[in-house]
Amino acid sequence: MKPVFLFVMLSVVTFKLAAQQKIYNIVAYGAKADGKTNNTSAIQNAIDKAASSGGGQVLVPAGKFVTGVIKVKSGVDLHLAANAILMATTKRIDYGPEKASALIIAEEQQNIAITGPGTIDGQAALLLKDIYVMLKNGTLKDSEWQKYNEWGQMRPEEDNRPKLIEFKNCRNIIIKNISIKNGLCWIQDYRSCTDMVIDSIKVESNTFLNNDGIDLVDCKNVKLTNSFFNVADDGICLKSYDPKGLCENIYIANCRIRSSASAFKMGTASFGGFKKITVKNIYVYNTFRSAVAIETVDGGIIEDIDIRGVTAKNTGNAIFIRLGKRQAKVAPGQLSKIYIGNVKVQVPAGKPDAGYQMEGPRELFAHNIFPSSISGIPGYHANDITLENIEIIYGGGAKKQVAYFSPDSLENIPEKIADYPEFSMFGELPAWGFYVRHADGIKMKNVKLSYTGTEFRTACIFDDVDGLKLDNVQVAKAASQPVIILNKVKNQSLERMQLPYKKGAVLIK
Incomplete structure (x- = not known):
């Protein structure tokens, strides 16, 4: 296995050098650190600019920045500075009218990263309240709503509760030094991804059920080290949904x-x-x-x-x-x-x-x-x-x-x-x-x-x-x-x- 991880680490070093060439501060694109303004467009504009310019670091500086769904693109390092908090929107509709999108997503991208030492906060308790309001007034459909399982628990189905990070079919990924907390479903879902380094992350989420700390699904060449998980569901979980795939x-x-x-x-x-x-x-x-x-x-x-x-x-x-x-x-x-x-x-x-x-x-x-x-x-x-x-x-x-x-x-x-x-x-x-x-x-x-x-x-x-x-x-x-x-x-x-x-x-x- 050593040659595999040597390849991964070499990819990481190359990517870091490229990512440090230019910094795209989300404040320069209109983001406000007031803990109230929805900064989705500002953050996405910074990501798009960095990706179209050949890559770079999209910087979330110190402060509380609310966001909806954002897409990480090839060559981009989404970097959360010290005392930076990326706060998930607490409006369920912001994740889509039907199946909830994850907060931070990427699909078929390469050389991407989320780095710290800042925090991603899913604001699960407030989001759950909004989900319940939508379920009660009928604006959100859910086949499991008001059904109790064998333990007397009632929960909205997983598709109605957003994950915090979801990457699909991506390559050369770094997740490092960040803290992630307060999710309503799987905290991180990496699906059919290859060549990943996940290091020194902290995950704390006990707000609700199905809070796996990290799910590696049909992924290959992954190094996960020096990390902490305190969660309501499985801590580190490997899964395989593709009959032709493997972890x-x-x-x-x-x-x-x-x-x-x-x-x-x-x-x-x-x-x-x-x-x-x-x-x-x-x-x-x-x-x-x-x-x-x-x-x-x-x-x-x-x-x-x-x-x-x-x-x-x-x-x-x-x-x-x-x-x-x-x-x-x-x-x-x-x-x-x-x-x-x-x-x-x-x-x-x-x-x-x-x-x-x-x-x-x-x-x-x-x-x-x-x-x-x-x-x-x-x-x-x-x-x-x-x-x-x-x-x-x-x-x-x-x-x-x-x-x-x-x-x-x-x-x-x-x-x-x-x-x-x-x-x-x-x-x-x-x-x-x-x-x-x-x-x-x-x-x-x-x-x-x-x-x-x-x-x-x-x-x-x-x-x-x-x-x-x-x-x-x-x-x-x-x-x-x-x-x-x-x-x-x-x-x-x-x-x-x-x-x-x-x-x-x-x-x-």
Whole structure:
């Protein structure tokens, strides 16, 4: 992957030199920093002039500048100076009469940038009020309006809530040093873009639902580093909507994530797939769902995934890996060649994101703490997965009075083949540490599992697995035997196991 990113960095250096040749200050084009005037035309005129003149920096100086939808064009660096705030218009009609445009858009452009250290403010609370007014008086149509989901939540559909940045089919992109806050939908959507550098950005958005911090959709050659995300939905999310597309050659490092969904996730949209994804040194905290979620449920391929150095505190789940099938006319995808190493996660007994403005919705059934899991479906197995140097500390407190599923009836655990992938999707499980089903070539080395408080369940269950190697798996304590259950497991190897009981610790069915 090094040659790819060398190419990206060379492109960035060349673009920076070109962008610094001339500065187009939006004030010179009539923009007013009063926090009231809509400056869309002034900002767009500056962008158009810079693009037609061969490129340059469009400068947003210190001050509060309101804007509607603006289009970034080839050769333009939209630069937000220190103390500059680009404020999104709070009038929903400014985003279009039907489907809402994003605030900052670009399509089929190249050598474009948004740089800081200023701020983009979506003003979500005020915009949402205007959306509700339009929905009530009928000037905005919405099929989801006044419909409640299973958690009793009511929300306008996503197409009626503007994203803040949306780039499509663009090349040579820099997003650097900016702060982005207060969106109503995905904060950033980069779709089928190539050669991107995203560095040292700060994203905070907990105003409403669907607030993914960043979505990379079928993108290639991306470097995302040194950034912070505090959002109501997934923090860093990779998706694939194009059956012929891929997320490929993605490098993510040195990021901090707080999420009311999952911190790092790939695959809730997984039509094409994901290849050569590297994640290093991420810190996760107060996150409702998984620290790491890897999923293919729409027929896509996942392979060559390397994740190392994950520290997660007060996070609902450590690792969730899922191969499913929710498209009736599409064959299941493939999931293989996954390496996850140097991970330490602390899973609490309580709700990790309690108290945040937009909490993740609780499960609608009684349950104890969910284990990490690796699962395929009958006939289509997750394959070649290595977990090494993993430590997970669970909050414990499990009670049979809360929920109980007998380990003697593993065949009754629902498959949920077509369901939305989530770490809680199977309901109460008879294991507290790891649940692995329909998976081949599973290797666990130097894996340490422990819990505080009480726990009555088996630590790990492996069901329908061909090729299982456990090397130095440590379970600190167990209330009862067996500690590990192997059900329909072939070609297993257990070495240097450190389990609480000398006899009866492993049950082979």
